[in-house]
Amino acid sequence: MDLTTTYMGLTLRSPLVPSASPLSEEIDNIKRMEDAGAAAVVMHSLFEEQLRTERYELHHHLTEGTESFAEALTYFPEPASFRVGPEEYLQHIRKAKETVNIPIIGSLNGSSLGGWTSYARLIQEAGADALELNIYYVPADMDLTTEQIEGTYINILQAVKAEVTIPVALKLSPYFTNMANMAKRLDVAGADALVLFNRFYQPDINLNNLEVEPNVLLSTPQAMRLPLRWIAILYGRINASLAATSGIHKGHDVLKMLMAGANVTMLCSVLLRHGINHIHTIEKEMREWMQEHEYESVQQMQGSMSQLHCPNKSEFERAQYMRAISTYKSEWVNHVYHPSYFFG
Numbered sequence: 001m002d003l004t005t006t007y008m009g010l011t012l013r014s015p016l017v018p019s020a021s022p023l024s025e026e027i028d029n030i031k032r033m034e035d036a037g038a039a040a041v042v043m044h045s046l047f048e049e050q051l052r053t054e055r056y057e058l059h060h061h062l063t064e065g066t067e068s069f070a071e072a073l074t075y076f077p078e079p080a081s082f083r084v085g086p087e088e089y090l091q092h093i094r095k096a097k098e099t100v101n102i103p104i105i106g107s108l109n110g111s112s113l114g115g116w117t118s119y120a121r122l123i124q125e126a127g128a129d130a131l132e133l134n135i136y137y138v139p140a141d142m143d144l145t146t147e148q149i150e151g152t153y154i155n156i157l158q159a160v161k162a163e164v165t166i167p168v169a170l171k172l173s174p175y176f177t178n179m180a181n182m183a184k185r186l187d188v189a190g191a192d193a194l195v196l197f198n199r200f201y202q203p204d205i206n207l208n209n210l211e212v213e214p215n216v217l218l219s220t221p222q223a224m225r226l227p228l229r230w231i232a233i234l235y236g237r238i239n240a241s242l243a244a245t246s247g248i249h250k251g252h253d254v255l256k257m258l259m260a261g262a263n264v265t266m267l268c269s270v271l272l273r274h275g276i277n278h279i280h281t282i283e284k285e286m287r288e289w290m291q292e293h294e295y296e297s298v299q300q301m302q303g304s305m306s307q308l309h310c311p312n313k314s315e316f317e318r319a320q321y322m323r324a325i326s327t328y329k330s331e332w333v334n335h336v337y338h339p340s341y342f343f344g
Contacts, residue, residue, distance in 0.1 A: 001287055001290055001291065001295075001296060001297070002296060002297035002298065002299070003015070003283070003286070003287075003297075003298050004297070004298065004299075005039075005263055005264060005298050005299070005302070006241070006263060007040070007193060007241050007243065007263045007264045008130050008167035008169060008192040008193045008241050009167055009192065010040065010103050010129060010130065010167070012039035012040055012102075012103070012264065013037075013039045013102075014037065014039045014283060014286075014298075015039065015254060015257075015258060015262065015263065015264045015265050015298060016037060016038055016039055016254065016264075016265065016267060016279055016282060016283060017038065017039055017040045017041070017042065017105075017243070017264045017265070017266055017267065018033050018038050018041050018042065018266070018267050018268065018271060018276075018279070019042045019195075019245055019266035019267060019268045020042045020043060020044050020045045020107040020109075020132070020134065020268075021044060021268045021271070021272065022044060023044075023271060023272070023276065024041055024042070024043050024044045024096075025044050025092075027092070027095050027096060027099055029276060030096050030099065030100055030104075031099055031100055032276045032277070033102075033276055033279065034100045034101070034102050036276050036277050036278075036279040036280045037279045037280050037283045038102060038279055039102060039103075039264070040102050040103040040104070040105060040129070040264075041096070041100075041102065041103075041104055041105065042105040042107055042132055042266070043089075043092070043093060043096070043104060043105065043106050043107050043128075044107065045107040045108065045109035045134055046086060046089045046106075046107065046108055046109065046119065046123075047109045047110065089123075090122055090123065090125075090126040091126075093106060093123060093126040093127055093128050094126050094127055097126075097127040097128075103129035103130065104127070104128055104129055105128060105129060105130045105131065105132050105169070106120075106123035106124075106126075106128035106130070106131045106132065107131070107132045107134055108120065108123070108131065108132070108133055108134065109134040109136055110134075110135070110136070116133070116156060116159065116160055117159045117160055117162070117163045118163070120160045120163050120164050120168075121163045121164055123164075124164045124165070124166050128166060129166060129167075130166050130167040130168070130169065130192070131160070131164060131166055131167070131168050131169070132168075132169045132170075132171055132195060133156060133157065133160060133168060133169065133170050133171065134171040134198065135152075135153060135156065135170060135171065135172065135173075135198070136198060137149075137152065137153075137173070146177055150176065150182060150185070153170070153172070153182070153186065154185060154186070154189050157170060157186060157189050157190065157191055158189055158190065161189075161190045167192035167193065168190070168191065168192050168193075169191065169192060169193035169194065169195050169241075169243065170186055170191050170193070170194055170195065171195035171197075171198050171245070172186075172194060172195065172196060172197060172198060173197060173198045174196070174197045174226055174230065179230060180233060180234065180237075183230075183234050183238055183240075184237075184238060186240070187238040187239055187240045191240045192240060192241065193240050193241035193242065193243055193263070194234070194238075194240050194241075194242055194243070195243040195245055195266065196226075196227040196230050196231060196242065196243070196244060196245065197226060197227050197230070197245065197246060199219065199223070199245075199246055218269035218272060218273060219246050219247045219249075219268070219269040220247060220249075221247050221249050221250070221253060222247060223246040223247030224244070224246060224247030224248055224253055224256070224257070225247070226246070227244045227245065227246055227247070227257070227262075228244070228256060228257060228260050229260075231244055231257065231260045231261050231262050231306075232260040232261055232305065232306045232307050232310075233306075233307050234261070235260065235261025235303045235306035235307070235308055236261065236303060236306060236308040237308070241263040241264070242261055242262050242263055243262065243263060243264045243265070243266055244257040244260075244262040244264070244265045244266065245265070245266035245268070248265045248266065248267060248270065249269070249270040250282065250285055251281075251282045251283070251284070251285025251286040251287075251288070251289060252285065252289065253265070254282060254286055255286060255289060255290075255301070256305075258298055258301050258302050259301050259302070259303070259304050259305035259306075260303070260305055260306055261302065261303040261306040261308075262302075263302075267279065267282070270282075
């Protein structure tokens, strides 16, 4: 049975790819992912805030006290001439490449051009096979227009593509006025893949100390419906590869995403819950279903249930809203008011 797929021009042994998470912070974990069947690994993210902090600290320590003595003004070169950064992250990529044979995908997380371009180049030089730009952007400025917001994404992509030769994926949120148009624009701008979708972790309020604090909730299987819909809509209409992320917990979830048109499926919450070896369980479930239904390869099913091959296009666009509500109402009435509900 052939589980091989292609993603951003990379040939992968299967569609199972652990996404950016704390699990990849340990080299031993990355090796365990490979042994469990992972086809590639997206490294934990290097955050824009980290780049900003390091630049600020370097500038502070290099310029502190320079006004005290005239000689100090020329003792150090201007901070702008330094190439600074979290060397640990780059070294981590180098070690991962030495340890495993599967592709390693770097990850940059931010919302502005910042130091992305220079760090994208350094990540490539460290040996990464591809790069994922995780654009975590919640516009709260009421004066920002749609054109400005979308332009930020295009500018980041084009700036990074101009600096590197490895494939570049964009991890996006679904909150665009026209997601299909945005996907098309990013495709034209050179995106090698779109990762759908970024999960925004919503803040919470701690009533004991009256502070706003971060709140991380792992995904549930229900979360897969949104990426499922959009991958099905975009399949065959753009050249970029499509990666599904969020809500993928079982082999059947992977199969659904492949039928919608995904090239790969990203795994995170399920590995945090059940451990890295669960990758093997998911692959086993896939193989069993494919054997039972006489599928010989992933390519055979990919996109078979996309909008491109769906007789009723509105199944994915409007999701047959009236039909869905009517069906639920009918099932609920039969369940609640049927005599067996009360008397068994």
